[in-house]
Amino acid sequence: MKSPFQSKLPDLGTSIFTEMSLMASEYQAINLSQGFPEFDTPEFLKSAINQAISEGKNQYCPSSGLPDLLHEISELTQRCYIKDEARRLDALNQITVTSGATEALMVAIQALVRPGDEVIVFDPAYDAYEPGVELCGGTCRHIAMNAPDYAIDWSLVELAINDKTRAIVINSPHNPTGSLLSQSDMEALQKLVIAHDLYVISDEVYEHMTFDGLRHESVLAYPELFERAFVISSFGKTFHCTGWKLGYCIAPADLTAEFRKIHQYATFCTFTPAQFAVAAMLKNHPQHVDDLAAFYQQKRDVLVNALKASRFKVLPSKGTYFVLVDYSAISDQNDVEFCHWLTQEIGVAAIPLSPFYQADVLESYHQNNKVLRLCFAKNDDTLLKAAKILCSL
Known part of the structure; x- marks a missing residue:
């Protein structure tokens, strides 16, 4: 039986x-x-993907992503978050194109979390975080954020950290609350992460949607924090094409190497014509x-x-x-x-x-x-x- x-x-x-x-x-x-x-x-993006398909750009591309797209992502990131010209992203070794932000989240979690590890998440939390942690044999430690501002109490975070804590997941701009992490939030996070030798998974898929003159505080703008982080972004959100399932992960070279070990067996590579189209969109229509x-x-x-x-x-x-x-x-x-x-x-x-x-x-x-x-x-x-x-x- x-x-x-x-x-x-x-x-x-x-x-x-x-x-x-x-x-x-x-x-x-x-x-x-x-x-x-x-x-x-956008019409340009639809035309660009149709052109890529018509030109026969329909086969496997490099697992990490098309070099042209990696370059355009690097330029976008430099323009938005990295003001120090002496600090440059290594497009070929720090950026990986993924089959949507969800794949990037799952791969980052798989790269980090080991059996018995704890990962701090903030409720209300997007529902993909905890299953990924559990599949690795880890557990989530939940810290609630409350209405109306849904702010993080960093003193509670410090109390939650123990010898099993491996990582902290942040999400800003935040789904579902629409809240933003501030510069002081990022500085508090950076202090805790360095003091306790932790890692960060930063879900930034709504990064370009902030209102009333407020600025998105990306992990990418904080060099010491970035050295311990996986930063997840989404073209589907940015270009109104969620069905294309195109995202990316930016991380230091050592973390990217581990990320790619898993990514190559999760999807190997991501939809090639869409990568050509988005690279052209970023280059020709940055506005x-x-x-x-x-x-x-x-x-x-x-x-x-x-x-x-x-x-x-x-x-x-x-x-x-x-x-x-x-x-x-x-x-x-x-x-x-x-x-x-x-x-x-x-x-x-x-x-x-x-x-x-x-x-x-x-x-x-x-x-x-x-x-x-x-x-x-x-x-x-x-x-x-x-x-x-x-x-x-």
Whole structure:
């Protein structure tokens, strides 16, 4: 008789993103849940990928990425974060193109985490972090961030560090809260990481979406911190092409060498025509990146202003393409129940925040928090239509 299959992730089911998007489709609700743009990829980028395909650039490329793309990533990084001309990234030995940021996250975790290690994550946390750590035989130590500012209490981080601590995962601009880490946050992180000989995985996929003149504080701008870090970015977010699954990881040469050992067996290389297209986009249309913050700030403001007449309390969104809203004036339901009702009965799909927290705090979380995440990477008419419905509650 065949023995029962032993799952490596026994407590993991369908993600909340999949669940709510399927529900939105089933009930024909306006989908402000899953974080993907409703508008199209830039015309130049579409033309460039079609040209690459037509020219036969469809075979394997170097596992680490096309040299032209690695060069353009290096130039973008220098322009955005590294102001010291004496400090130059080594494009061929410090940058790896990946099949989306999710692959980069998983490979970085695999490169770092060993059985018995602990990794500090901050709740609400993106749901890919913990499964990656558990698959390595490690465990996550969760530190909660609280509304309305969702700031990190670094004294709690220091108390959480012990002889098993291997790494800290940060995410800024932060999904799902829209908060940003400040210069003082980065300095506090750097101090702890150096003092305790730790590593950092920095999820920066929304790096070019910051609002109201605020600056993204990248690990790449802090040389001592970068020496201990994997920095993860996403072209899918930046160029409205999430389905292309194109991201990259920047790390010191020694960490990159370990990263690539695993990357070569995870995907070997990433979609070649897309790499040619994005390299051309970065070279010929650098202003797209520069204009992205203003583009998404306008989207945020359309939705926020349209919700002023509602009973929702809108929380600050300093970056990403998400905004949180407190619905405590509308319902006593927990956030999962309220999102189901909102989708099925009202016609707008949102994401509850509780699935971003560790399971053993959910009872107390539900008692004290009534918060949803809305995605504003949508056309203005979609945002206004959704807001009109939400204002009727």
